[in-house]
Amino acid sequence: MLTLDDVHPYLPSGERTMAFAGIIAKNTPSTANWKAYLRVVLERSALRRVVHAAEVIRDSASDDRPVAEIIALAQQATADLRDLDDGEPDYHSAADILPGVVSLIDAKYNGNAPRGLSTGLPDLDEIVRGLRKGNMIVVAGLTGSGKTILGLQVAQHVTTQLGGAGLVFSMEMTKEELITRGIASMGAVNLSRLDEGSTIQDDDWPKITGAVGKLQKARLYVNDQAGMTLARIRSIARQCQKHEGLDVIVVDYITLIASEGGGQNRTLEVGKISTGLKNLAKELQVPVIVLAQLNRGPTNRPDKKPRPSDLRDSGQIEQDADVVILVHCDKESEEGQNGATELIVGKCRHATPGSCMVQAQGHYVRFVPFAGKPPTEEQVEMGRVVRFSSREGRKDHE
Known part of the structure; x- marks a missing residue:
């Protein structure tokens, strides 16, 4: 932005190049939140596939086909949705779980662990x-x-x-x-x-x-x-x-x-x-x-x-x-x-x-x-x- 400002300090509109560049930088999403943006993209993609699967099922139900075949097509359409990945694993390694478990055991030993709710x-x-x-x-x-x-x-x-x-x-x-x-x-x-x-x-x-x-x-x-x-x-x-x-x-x-x-x-x-x-x-x-x-x-x-x-x-x-x-x-x-x-x-x-x-x-x-x-x-x-x-x-x- 500094180099551009040195060459063209003003835009054709008369506005300062540096000021306009600052507005662009302010409104541009930070790469620090790329995971959150990726999740949004993946969620929208998943929703589109859900809608597509629903349309396939609806169109199949309108066709003059055997009921068993229509059900099979519906099952296939929904089965394709099971592999949708939202970017986060649905499983956890024992190594990741262990620190929290050990801390809880230590807290119980020292009498610092929270008990369940009392019944009175x-x-x-x-x-x-x-x-x-x-x-x-x-x-x-x-x-x-x-x-x-x-x-x-x-x-x-x-x-x-x-x-x-x-x-x-x-x-x-x-x-x-x-x-x-x-x-x-x-x-x-x-x-x-x-x-x-x-x-x-x-x-x-x-x-x-x-x-x-x-x-x-x-x-x-x-x-x-x-x-x-x-x-x-x-x-x-x-x-x-x-x-x-x-x-x-x-x-x-x-x-x-x-x-x-x-x-x-x-x-x-x-x-x-x-x-x-x-x-x-x-x-x-x-x-x-x-x-x-x-x-x-x-x-x-x-x-x-x-x-x-x-x-x-x-x-x-x-x-x-x-x-x-x-x-x-x-x-x-x-x-x-x-x-x-x-x-x-x-x-x-x-x-x-x-x-x-x-x-x-x-x-x-x-x-x-x-x-x-x-x-x-x-x-x-x-x-x-x-x-x-x-x-x-x-x-x-x-």
Whole structure:
């Protein structure tokens, strides 16, 4: 530019050559960002090929050809798209992964590694070691066992106590019902009084006010649309993560998610939905808590305890889950009638399965740490209650 300015200091328009050259340099993309520009070019090229493949499929469908031949042409057109390269490899060498893994191991050794999200129930946290990013956590139980209570309670704890953001998809209850339950749970206010209104007592109002204040500050978001599909759930979750941030998702419950294919085999459809929810957890890198129902198998056993294989509708749910928490309350026992509930962690990819006791406070729609008496040896042998750990036994006698 300096040489050109020496020879022709002015352009025919009268403008300074040096000034015009500066404008050109300013508006010319820098070679430092060549990778980003290359990605844009490759993406546009890929889109053109996608459009071309769609046109081939459309034109083939209009031809007077056998259906099998048209399907074969469509498959070939889409197969050609599988080799599209966006410039970044879809695989990673062990050498590239090792530094991060070793750093994490060292942080765990020194007690500096971040734990998974707390559920708000210490004994459950001790078993599952927190809710981890990218995991699908299935909470299952028979009707009325409290699986919805547990799922919502975790979302409330994350958003009101840990400062995180949570998104709840409820296809069974309205958003007003969910928030009313939140007020009852967090304020220790009898839910029936909140429903009736006229029976609210004077000392309930400060509790209600306190709970409302916490919920107003919480980044807790609710969707209560009926007939939600997996695609719609994914779209809303991505939107929420983009605008509000996202630390946990609760889906209540998997069987109520509508299928997109309109097929007749519900088992296969639920299996696809389950795999889709697991992929959503990995994609958004947040724990996804999926509520599910159990079949009636546990009621026919002497100990009445559920197993992961009792999950209703599809065995794929058990396969996809990273953690399976079974909510078990034996209503035929005196302890169960008084709210003693066992949380059975029947599957946990990163920890040893186990179980713990919690106390259901049905009028407050919440669980709290168990504070009852340890079971007798006879009760343990009957298999109707869990054997307490030494830590739990000590706590009960303090």
